[in-house]
Amino acid sequence: xxxxxxxxxxxxxxxxxxxxxxxxxxxxxxxxxxxxxxxxxxxxxxxxxxxxxxxxxxxxxxxxxxxxxxxxxxxxxxxxxxxxxxxxxxxxxxxxxxxxxxxxxxxxxx
Amino acid sequence: xxxxxxxxxxxxxxxxxxxxxxxxxxxxxxxxxxxxxxxxxxxxxxxxxxxxxxxxxxxxxxxxxxxxxxxxxxxxxxxxxxxxxxxxxxxxxxxxxxxxxxxxxxxxxxxxxxxxxxxxxxxxxxxxxxxxxxxxxxxxxxxxxxxxxxxxxxxxxxxxxxxxxxxxxxxxxxxxxxxxxxxxxxxxxxxxxxxxxxxxxxxxxxxxxxxxxxxxxxxxxxxxxxxxxxxxxxxxxxxxxxxxxxxxxxxxxxxxxxxxxxxxxxxxxxxxxxxxxxxxxxxxxxxxxxxxxxxxxxxxxxxxxxxxxxxxxxxxxxxxxxxxxxxxxxxxxxxxxxxxxxxxxxxxxxxxxxxxxxxxxxxxxxxxxxxxxxxxxxxxxxxxxxxxxxxxxxxxxxxxxxxxxxxxxxxxxxxxxxxxxxxxxxxxxxxxxxxxxxxxxxxxxxxxxxxxxxxxxxxxxxxxxxxxxxxxxxxxxxxxxxxxxxx
Numbered sequence: 001x002x003x004x005x006x007x008x009x010x011x012x013x014x015x016x017x018x019x020x021x022x023x024x025x026x027x028x029x030x031x032x033x034x035x036x037x038x039x040x041x042x043x044x045x046x047x048x049x050x051x052x053x054x055x056x057x058x059x060x061x062x063x064x065x066x067x068x069x070x071x072x073x074x075x076x077x078x079x080x081x082x083x084x085x086x087x088x089x090x091x092x093x094x095x096x097x098x099x100x101x102x103x104x105x106x107x108x109x110x
Numbered sequence: 111x112x113x114x115x116x117x118x119x120x121x122x123x124x125x126x127x128x129x130x131x132x133x134x135x136x137x138x139x140x141x142x143x144x145x146x147x148x149x150x151x152x153x154x155x156x157x158x159x160x161x162x163x164x165x166x167x168x169x170x171x172x173x174x175x176x177x178x179x180x181x182x183x184x185x186x187x188x189x190x191x192x193x194x195x196x197x198x199x200x201x202x203x204x205x206x207x208x209x210x211x212x213x214x215x216x217x218x219x220x221x222x223x224x225x226x227x228x229x230x231x232x233x234x235x236x237x238x239x240x241x242x243x244x245x246x247x248x249x250x251x252x253x254x255x256x257x258x259x260x261x262x263x264x265x266x267x268x269x270x271x272x273x274x275x276x277x278x279x280x281x282x283x284x285x286x287x288x289x290x291x292x293x294x295x296x297x298x299x300x301x302x303x304x305x306x307x308x309x310x311x312x313x314x315x316x317x318x319x320x321x322x323x324x325x326x327x328x329x330x331x332x333x334x335x336x337x338x339x340x341x342x343x344x345x346x347x348x349x350x351x352x353x354x355x356x357x358x359x360x361x362x363x364x365x366x367x368x369x370x371x372x373x374x375x376x377x378x379x380x381x382x383x384x385x386x387x388x389x390x391x392x393x394x395x396x397x398x399x400x401x402x403x404x405x406x407x408x409x410x411x412x413x414x415x416x417x418x419x420x421x422x423x424x425x426x427x428x429x430x431x432x433x434x435x436x437x438x439x440x441x442x443x444x445x446x447x448x449x450x451x452x453x454x455x456x457x458x459x460x461x462x463x464x465x466x467x468x469x470x471x472x473x474x475x476x477x478x479x480x481x482x483x484x485x486x487x488x489x490x491x492x493x494x495x496x497x498x499x500x501x502x503x504x505x506x507x508x509x510x511x512x513x514x515x516x517x518x519x520x521x522x523x524x525x526x527x528x529x530x531x532x533x534x535x536x537x538x539x540x541x542x543x544x545x546x547x548x549x550x551x552x553x554x555x556x557x558x559x560x561x562x563x564x565x566x567x568x569x570x571x572x573x574x575x576x577x578x579x580x581x582x583x584x585x586x587x588x589x590x591x592x593x594x595x596x597x
Contacts, residue, residue: 016315023281030274039270046277050284057288064291071235071287075280078242082273085246089253089269093262102270105263108342108409 015056022049036090036100040083047079111172118171118178121160121186122226128153129219136212143201146212147563150219154194161186174294175233179595184441184588185229185365192358192448193222198567199456200350202463202560209255209348217254218354221247225362228369234283234293237369241279241330244362245272248355252347264346268355271329271339279326285319295374302377320378323370324385330363333423334392337416344412349462349469352408353455356415357448364422364444372429372437372596383430387520390427394420394531401538407458408469410538411451414495417535418447424521424528425510431517434597439509441589446494446502446578453571454491456564457484463558474542475549480557485546487568492539494575497532502578507532509586 026049029042051072058068094100116123128150135149136142165183170176196218201211224243231237249272253265287293290301305312325336332340344352371382397416404410422443428436458469461484467473478485494501507528514525578585 023277026277027274030270036266036270043270043273043277046274047280050277050280053281053284053288057284061288061291064288067287067293071284071293074235074239078239078276081242081246082276085249086269086273089249089262089265092253092256093259093266096257096259096262102266105266107259107263108345 012056012060015060016053019049019053019056022046022052034101034103036093036102039102040086040090043086044079044083047075051075114169115171117164118167118169119176120164121157122223122230124153124157124160125219125223125226128157129216129223132212132216132219136210136216141210141212143205143211146215147197147201150197150215151194153219154190154197158187158190161190170232175236176227176230177232178230181365181368181441181592181595182230184592185361186226188361188445188448189222189225189229189358192354192361192452193218195449195452195456195567195571196350196354196358198563198570199353199452199459202564203348203350203459204254206463207255207258207348207465214251214254217247217250221245221251221354221358225358225365228362228365231369232295234287234295234298234370234374237295237366238276238280238283241362241366242276244359245276245330248272248359251351252343252355254351255348258348260346261348262346264343267339267346268343275326275329275336278322278329282319282322282324282326285315286323289313289316289319295369298374299376302375306377320375320382324382327363327367327370328389331360331367331419331423332416333389333419334396334416337393337397340416341409341412344415345406345409345469349408349455349459352412353452353459356411356455357451360415360419361444361448364426364440367426368437368440368596371426379430379432383427386423386427386430387524390420390423390524391527392420393417393423394528398531398534398538402534404538405471406469407471407474407542410542411454411458414535414538415451417531418443418451418495420531421507421510421528422447424514424524427521427524428510428513428517429597431519431521433513433517434593435509435513436517437593437596438586438589439506439511439513441592442509442578442582442585443506445585445589446506446575449571449574449578450491450494450501450503453568453575454488454495456568456571457488457491460484460558460560460564460568463560467555471542471545472552473555474545476551476555477546480551480555487572488546489543490572491575492543494579496536496539498536500576500579502575504579505582506578 023046026042026046030039054068054072058065132149135145139145167178197215224240227240249269252268253262255261290298304310329336394417397413401410401413422440425436425440494503497503497507511525514521
């Protein structure tokens, strides 16, 4: 069992598949959850999956090593900016509607 | 950053500084709108001047990750014009609702700087940064009326779908970068050229990465079936913001498509063009059919903006089939759509100046008798959106459809569909005109006085809508040089 895990940790594919699974979990959470905060968390999970993929590419290829760190940092900064604005919007709508459930945001449904 | 880099990037730096200056002016003179607006317009004028001076230079900055070509210059000027017109329409509407004008202008100029970064990027990562810089202020603007349930509801839908699609785009970017080994647009293009020539294999992971990039971009331009956020985000936002959102981020996202598909993924044109053709057909047909059933003019224009995305995609499909005229048509359409749609939203914002006035069709009843000037302008913008000569919208549709006919094959079928759609669209645009000219209002609505800035903005939109319809040659030359920078 341990040797299998050891073998996996040496292959780029294993990390990319893990990143793909995380991304899929994130997208499922985004589509299935009805709470705005949970949807925000799912998006963060998707972005972290992206970062995992970027860092694994960098760890397994010498020529991508420096680029990987830079791209990952930029992704983190962009994700932080997005989360800030997102939480502010969630707070604003919570004050108006008194609920975080997106199903109830249907004032414009026709 | 060397001095040469700073010169190449000068318009972008000026835009960011202008936004910062508006905040500082508002900090020194809180709550006063005239100094803030003056700073905004002076800042935009300086930015435009720098674009004119440094434009079309072919210069690159930061080791080739940012490049100024004719297309960059064309798009930059268009983005500055969109921002300036939006700032002209907004104060009247915002002040009546007690919303600050200075922050609005600052956030809008920040969003504009993001669009400018997309226009000049020669690197996938810069493209992503520009995209984020463009859409994040957009979320703020959509929720700008934070005590209003509709505005925040539109904002959260825009935000959730927007950041979901950003994550999808980024996932695709990570795989394309990891498997091609570069984020430079020409680097990706040369790797793909080798794959197409059969010297290297297209790995499934790279194909998946490209599919994710395409999906992310399709969300951003609101192509069917990735359009669900659009109607609510547009209807909920404060009206001047809706005007901006329907043109600014849309043309910004098309700039992204041109940079990404035409340049980076150019070698795969045969493959992605199938996707573009399907998206174009679905987008214009569904957008138009749903717009037919809307009674709210803002929502109707939201669906019609989806349809216009479809027409622009027709131009892009013609380009994908090898016709440079398709790209020219797309750029012409983008400029024409920006001015006529901003004009239409300018009129709606002016009518809705008094808080509580809805954008329902009934609000427009008897507008011609109440405020003849606004009625005539609205009719002009709606005719232009329909595509009736001699307006900008006619030549926009004309060039796009002409290029599609010349391209042959399935793209020609697309041209036929576009013509049919334009005929359907006439029904819902002209319905508003009928209401304005022939219906009597249910209740007596008092006449409102409008600020001078609104009239200036409407005059500029009108002149440009007519000028692009009467003398298409002026713009045609510009879009021709801009398109040649790509093809």
